[in-house]
Amino acid sequence: MPIAIRPPAPATAVPHEHYSSDEDGQIDVEGDVDMDTTSLPSKRAKLSNKAIVTPGEVVTDDPQWMRGHGTLTDPDTTAILSTVAGTIQKTNKLLSILPLRARYTPEIGDLVIGRIVEVQSRRWRVDLSAPLLASLPLSSINLPGGILRKRTAVDELNIRTFFTEGDLLVAEVQSIFQDGSASLHTRSLKYGKLRNGCFMSVSGTGGGGGVIRARRQVFTVTTAHGGGEVDVVLGVNGYIWIAKHVEPETKGKDVSITRIEESVSSSIYSSQNDEIGTETRREVARIGGCIRALVENGVRVDEDMVMRAYEASLDVETEVGAGESGEYLGGERGRRVVEIATGGMV
DSSP states (O other): OOOOOOOOOOOOOOOGGGBOOOSSSOBBTTOOBOOOOSSSOOHHHHHTTOOEEOTTOEEEOOTTOEEOTTEEEOSSSSOEEESSSEEEEEETTEEEEEESSOOOOOOTTOEEEEEEEEEOSSEEEEEOSSSSOEEEEGGGSOOTTOOOOOOOHHHHHTGGGTOOTTOEEEEEEEEEOTTSOEEEEOOSTTOEEOOSEEEEEOOOOSSSOOBOOOSOSEEEEEOSTTOOEEEEEEOTTSEEEEEEOOOOTTTTSOOOGGGTGGGOOGGGGOOOOOOOOHHHHHHHHHHHHHHHHHHHTTOOBOHHHHHHHHHHHHHHHHHHOTTSOOOOOOHHHHHHHHHHHHTSOO
């Protein structure tokens, strides 16, 4: 059955003072040429990322605009059509559509969380929630003991002792291949296999809430109620890891900063979890509920917002009182947490 796309409702008239007195009425005070306003909301609303276009909808028919990602040109006219549902982004005279829902697009330097899906002879294939699987070469990981040497056939035979199918790891995007797939590396103490925690995935790349590229993607939260310290890893690809904080083995030892990796033992590739107390588990669940509430209410996720939401959840728990459980942060309670965290801007 074919799908019929109906034109949107006519746009609300924009006050005259927002525009200059051009004879065509199509140029605003900034000197930009307005788009077609017969079937879309005003240009000012679209450029503020509040108007949503649907597939097949005419974005503009002015020939001076160039089409970018998420658009196509009508072969019979000069109109630019949208190919995805999303918001309009203008870069000079280039028009692009940011999709409301999209898979992760790797960029060099991104901190990502992935899951091993395939083990090959000299590399691992990693799922990053991207269109293509990423690759982690055997030469791009730290060997136990920090040995810097060429990988041999023995290392290839023992490749499953480092990572195997189903393992979670945090890594950095080192390079991008021509087909768009990413190459990862874990040559740092803050990267490697993940354990002692909880995995969660959030969506919303584009228009909704999701993880943003921030200065710090890995941070530690000092929790309340005896939960201790909890590590939070925000992967740019929408994968998040919340785990009990474990002090590195090098703490308290006299180790040169240039030789820290050499003091790391094979425990970095261990899959055995440590004992986690009930209080820590409860606070891990609370932080996960805060992040989920932020995403459900369309708020972008970063370190500052997670910390605000966590503090707001403690305030909400105080309001609820001892008679009810305060760990659940869904529904109305989650919206209340986000309102406090954002100062009522939701």
